[in-house]
Amino acid sequence: MTTSEHPHGHDHGESSELSETELRVRALQTILIDKGYTDAAALDAIVEAYEQKIGPHIGARVVARAWTDPAFRQALLADATAAVSPFGQGGRVGENLVAVENTPERHNMVVCTLCSCYPWDVLGLPPVWYKSFAYRSRTVKEPRSVLREFGVTLPERTEIRVWDSTAEVRYLVLPMRPAGTDGWSEEKLATLVTRDSMVGTGLPRSPEPRS
């Protein structure tokens, strides 16, 4: 059975798969840790120091395109996996991806219980807080206060919708285009799109006021 025949995630029975390279990396890691050459926490600390530097980070370009090209925006909201795939440079990206659009009426936030459910091939590696129990549990219960802690205060009338990622579906938040960016190019707009704005824990940067 293939996932494309079951786009709604009816493949819970499928086993996991690791690529040949991932198998080799895990084999080596296990041996190094078992023999005491290093420990998991030390390796994690090094990887986390680069969390912003892992993955192709194509999400910002996808968002900027959606802001400037209404047809692309439609396509993205209709089928994000298909819309995003041309952005990948070799290798599949955005598998089982769903884009959710922020509006003045609704703000979207994404949580997940497993880091594997983060669209790292679009957004890079998940930040440490994304994997924390506190973020996962509190976002579902009190999204507005979690947002405030991230420095985002939304009008009371804005509904907050929380999306729980699964292995089958990952989410990309399409933030609202900042005011004061009329006539901006796609490249320039992409510089305003932060990772957090695509997870829903932040908003895009505001354009620098002209001096």
Add this chain to the structure above:
Amino acid sequence: MTANDAAKRALAANPGLPVDAEGPVFREPWQAQAFAMTLALHEKGLFAWSEWAAMLGETIKAAQAAGDPDTGETYYHHWLATLERMTAKKAVASPADLASHRDAWERAAHRTPHGQPIELKSGDFTG
């Protein structure tokens, strides 16, 4: 943070590393994991960067002779192959060790439902 100092020394010794203005960049998570293991083993004093660079250079040269396009895409594959050679040379992980652990991880992945964290159990070694 010490990881940054260690990374700077690693960069100085490995001019081929994919970087941006702030340091190393990785296309996939496993690349960062391979990099992290190398830093950790270097910190332990398992090898000097000069020794690492020489071995990585050999690996890349051999790959090019075998037709590797050398576009930078394959850099971390060479890095991982070098790490395997280095750990074998230093008697940390023999090729047989690596193979049995690789197979165990494959079994662990097969018995783990999609979306669950994959964890290695002792039973994975026996098949």
